[in-house]
Amino acid sequence: MTGGGIYRGLCHPYWFHRWQLLVNDLELITQAARAAGDIAMGFFQKDPEIWDKSDNAGPVTEADLAVDKMLSAELRAARPGYGWLSEETEDGAERLHKDQVFIVDPIDGTRAFIAGTEHWSHSIAVAKAGQIQAAAVYLPVLDMMFCACLDGGAFLNGAPISVSPRAETRGADILSAKSNFDPAFWPGGFPDLKRSFRSSLAYRLCLVANGAFDGMLTLRPTWEWDVAAGSLIVNEAGGLSTDQTGAVPLFNSGAAQLNGMVASNRDIHSGLLAGLT
Numbered sequence: 001m002t003g004g005g006i007y008r009g010l011c012h013p014y015w016f017h018r019w020q021l022l023v024n025d026l027e028l029i030t031q032a033a034r035a036a037g038d039i040a041m042g043f044f045q046k047d048p049e050i051w052d053k054s055d056n057a058g059p060v061t062e063a064d065l066a067v068d069k070m071l072s073a074e075l076r077a078a079r080p081g082y083g084w085l086s087e088e089t090e091d092g093a094e095r096l097h098k099d100q101v102f103i104v105d106p107i108d109g110t111r112a113f114i115a116g117t118e119h120w121s122h123s124i125a126v127a128k129a130g131q132i133q134a135a136a137v138y139l140p141v142l143d144m145m146f147c148a149c150l151d152g153g154a155f156l157n158g159a160p161i162s163v164s165p166r167a168e169t170r171g172a173d174i175l176s177a178k179s180n181f182d183p184a185f186w187p188g189g190f191p192d193l194k195r196s197f198r199s200s201l202a203y204r205l206c207l208v209a210n211g212a213f214d215g216m217l218t219l220r221p222t223w224e225w226d227v228a229a230g231s232l233i234v235n236e237a238g239g240l241s242t243d244q245t246g247a248v249p250l251f252n253s254g255a256a257q258l259n260g261m262v263a264s265n266r267d268i269h270s271g272l273l274a275g276l277t
Helices: 003-011 013-041 062-078 093-097 110-115 201-209 224-236 266-276
Strands: 050-052 059-061 083-086 100-108 121-128 131-139 144-149 154-156 173-175 194-196 215-218 239-242 261-265
Touching: 013 062, 013 100, 013 121, 013 131, 013 144, 059 062, 059 110, 062 083, 062 100, 062 121, 083 093, 083 224, 100 110, 100 131, 100 201, 100 224, 121 201, 121 224, 131 201, 131 224, 144 201, 144 224, 154 224, 173 201, 201 215, 201 224, 201 239, 201 261, 215 266, 224 239, 224 261, 239 266, 261 266
Parallel strands: 083 100, 173 194, 173 215
Antiparallel strands: 050 059, 100 121, 121 131, 131 144, 144 154, 215 261, 239 261
16 A cells, blocks of 8 residues: 555544544543652652552552552543553453453552662553553653554654664563573573563563663563553564463453563564573
């Protein structure tokens, strides 16, 4: 199809309306992410109250809860027909019957937030029929806003971003927790990777999207709110985000979990998966 054909296709009322909805949702969630940053920074490095979640699910702070409360109120009021899935909101079955749903991590990288370091983020996505449509990941300390909408590209503070051009899996710089490099995970042979680390899974995905690192992986059951926004940002930056078997992730599942995540540029993705199978 020629460029003119694409343009005419987008100008069809159906596609124009669809695109307008995506842009409106993206604007809504980026504004909400910045508002979340304003709230979180009011607690940052000020000894916020901290609790340990049940079932060894990690810490939560009063900042997480304050951000979640604001996002729930504002986003659900703006889109009353959308479902809601958030790390800090008690889950229910209602979202499973919604065509569109917000998937939210109020603060991704809570341990970094508690430690007073900069690598934590707010992650907000909109899913429709299991596919992420719009995504925003904001790091308030660094004032970095990553965002994307489906078929619209990926951006950092308004500038287009793209994944690493690396062609070989061997020697690739991969963001991952140390446990994922255990040989037990790699029956196909470990592909001699370099490991780096950042606390927030959402931020790790964004660092892959802007080409700062060659890939990221997490091989444990992964909560959807950790990776929903970042996975679209990687894909729209020219990369590929799948679960650890290579399957395309579907969001808003009953368990709200994925079978891990592997994200990289398209040239080394198959090499990463080969070692895992």
